[in-house]
Amino acid sequence: MKLxxxxxxxxxxxxxxxxxxxxxxxxxxxxxxxxxxxxxxxSVFRFNGVEFSCVIFLCICAxxxxxxxxxxxxQNGFTRNSIFCGTFMLYISLSFFMGAVDTLIAMxxxxxxGYRSLFHQLYGADHSxxxxxxxxxxxxxxxxxxxxxxxxxxxxxxxxxxxxxxIGLAVFFxxxxxxxxxxVLSENAQLKVLDFFGFLAGFTKSSHIHFFNPILICIGIxxxxxxxARFLLKKMELKQ
Amino acid sequence: xxxxxxxxxxxxxxxxxxxxxxxxxxxxNFEFGKIYGLLGRNGAGKSTLINILCNRIFAxxxxxxxxxxxxxxxPDVHEKIYCxxxxxxxxxxxxxxxxxxxxxxFYSCFDMExxxxxxxxxxxxxxQKVKKLSxxxxxxxxxxxxxxxxxxxxxxxxxxxxLDANHRELFYKxxxxxxxxxxxxxxxxxxxxxxxxxxxxxxxIIDNGRVLLSDTAEHLLAKGYSIAxxxxxxxxxxxxxxxxxxxxxxxxxxxxxxxxxxxxxxxPDMHISTINLQKLFVKLTERGGKPL
Numbered sequence: 001m002k003l004x005x006x007x008x009x010x011x012x013x014x015x016x017x018x019x020x021x022x023x024x025x026x027x028x029x030x031x032x033x034x035x036x037x038x039x040x041x042x043s044v045f046r047f048n049g050v051e052f053s054c055v056i057f058l059c060i061c062a063x064x065x066x067x068x069x070x071x072x073x074x075q076n077g078f079t080r081n082s083i084f085c086g087t088f089m090l091y092i093s094l095s096f097f098m099g100a101v102d103t104l105i106a107m108x109x110x111x112x113x114g115y116r117s118l119f120h121q122l123y124g125a126d127h128s129x130x131x132x133x134x135x136x137x138x139x140x141x142x143x144x145x146x147x148x149x150x151x152x153x154x155x156x157x158x159x160x161x162x163x164x165x166x167i168g169l170a171v172f173f174x175x176x177x178x179x180x181x182x183x184v185l186s187e188n189a190q191l192k193v194l195d196f197f198g199f200l201a202g203f204t205k206s207s208h209i210h211f212f213n214p215i216l217i218c219i220g221i222x223x224x225x226x227x228x229a230r231f232l233l234k235k236m237e238l239k240q
Numbered sequence: 241x242x243x244x245x246x247x248x249x250x251x252x253x254x255x256x257x258x259x260x261x262x263x264x265x266x267x268x269n270f271e272f273g274k275i276y277g278l279l280g281r282n283g284a285g286k287s288t289l290i291n292i293l294c295n296r297i298f299a300x301x302x303x304x305x306x307x308x309x310x311x312x313x314x315p316d317v318h319e320k321i322y323c324x325x326x327x328x329x330x331x332x333x334x335x336x337x338x339x340x341x342x343x344x345x346f347y348s349c350f351d352m353e354x355x356x357x358x359x360x361x362x363x364x365x366x367x368q369k370v371k372k373l374s375x376x377x378x379x380x381x382x383x384x385x386x387x388x389x390x391x392x393x394x395x396x397x398x399x400x401x402x403l404d405a406n407h408r409e410l411f412y413k414x415x416x417x418x419x420x421x422x423x424x425x426x427x428x429x430x431x432x433x434x435x436x437x438x439x440x441x442x443x444x445i446i447d448n449g450r451v452l453l454s455d456t457a458e459h460l461l462a463k464g465y466s467i468a469x470x471x472x473x474x475x476x477x478x479x480x481x482x483x484x485x486x487x488x489x490x491x492x493x494x495x496x497x498x499x500x501x502x503x504x505x506x507x508p509d510m511h512i513s514t515i516n517l518q519k520l521f522v523k524l525t526e527r528g529g530k531p532l
Contacts, residue, residue, distance in 0.1 A: 006346075013331075075329035079295065079313045082315060
């Protein structure tokens, strides 16, 4: 099957929106720095967490780009299996690329103005650039996988039912679970929960950070995203 | 053997929690090297059948084989079949040239030069974005894409939607000329029955999800005739005959009959002529899908 052509299609069609996104994002950052330089040392221009803009971009790509690509690729005789493989390869490449861009620019901004990336804020500055890139790429890949799954679920369930599900999940994870932890669990249990999440993020009781943990978590969540997505895609029909 | 073989195909949908059978145990063959007309009323099941052939939707039951290979999720049939759809399946942001470019990327048998030449013949601006094209030109770019592909099985689903008479004539001319140089299977699903009647060799009529009729055009048209006369004479003539339908115009009655002319029952005021395909189709599908 023409997987190479499919991958080329996926990459070239995302290139323009990606270029526009980075131009706007780092254009705003650059504009901020120029204003900062003009105004002088007393300016209040600060920013952080550019990575979350990239997360939003990835979510939008996964949800908006899916229908058009699915229809066009089906029209051109690709099987659902091929479409899934092409999408999977795209998200891996995109995650690695965006991880590299954001890591390099974060390093540059850190040198110029003390900018702290998400990685720096969590783990500090004394770690290899390779590790920063790897962790960020895994994070982006996880976001892509989950967004893709959500998109397919939305198609399968219908948008209204999917919205109800999302609201339900948000209420459960952001309201009920924190409430439960803070009011029902004992102080000791609360500390154990925090320790557990810290462990998942790689923090240990000694000062050593196990980066393997968050990487493994990202891979695990990505599998949870992509495996059911593959199953859903296999059953997906063109809407007439 | 080179053919598309459809065996016992059934497709069920659920609409507002009610079951709907779009195709009901359809079995057909599309043999290599013939032009087929796939005719049917709105909602008869033509597009459903075509979408199953092209792996866009799944059958509830039954199989489709293309040259002995299953058409279901099979990458090996990729360069064997192409369908020009009624709906637009290309990204709206693409220009026509981009659609051609990607088609040539996906199919090794796509002739870009031919596509550009045909675009000029139709007066299609290839730099125009697909979303900005009129209904007619949307059909045209899809027709050109299909005609520029050298696949053994080519399916057109309402190819002349929105086309003016000149463009329709040009399309039929190009289709026939292409077929003469490069015989392959062409299936045309259309409502414009009389226009395609001179092109098609085999006719398949689908009604309410079932195959009502499958025959050669020549044989089908020879199967029947129309007879016009006064209502009383026509009613008398039609006794015991397989009448497909009647029309009444200005006091005259026309009967559409399948079978041979009964010469001894024809009176001088009656007029016999060949039955035309559209009339036959209308009358057959009017009578609620009773197969021949």
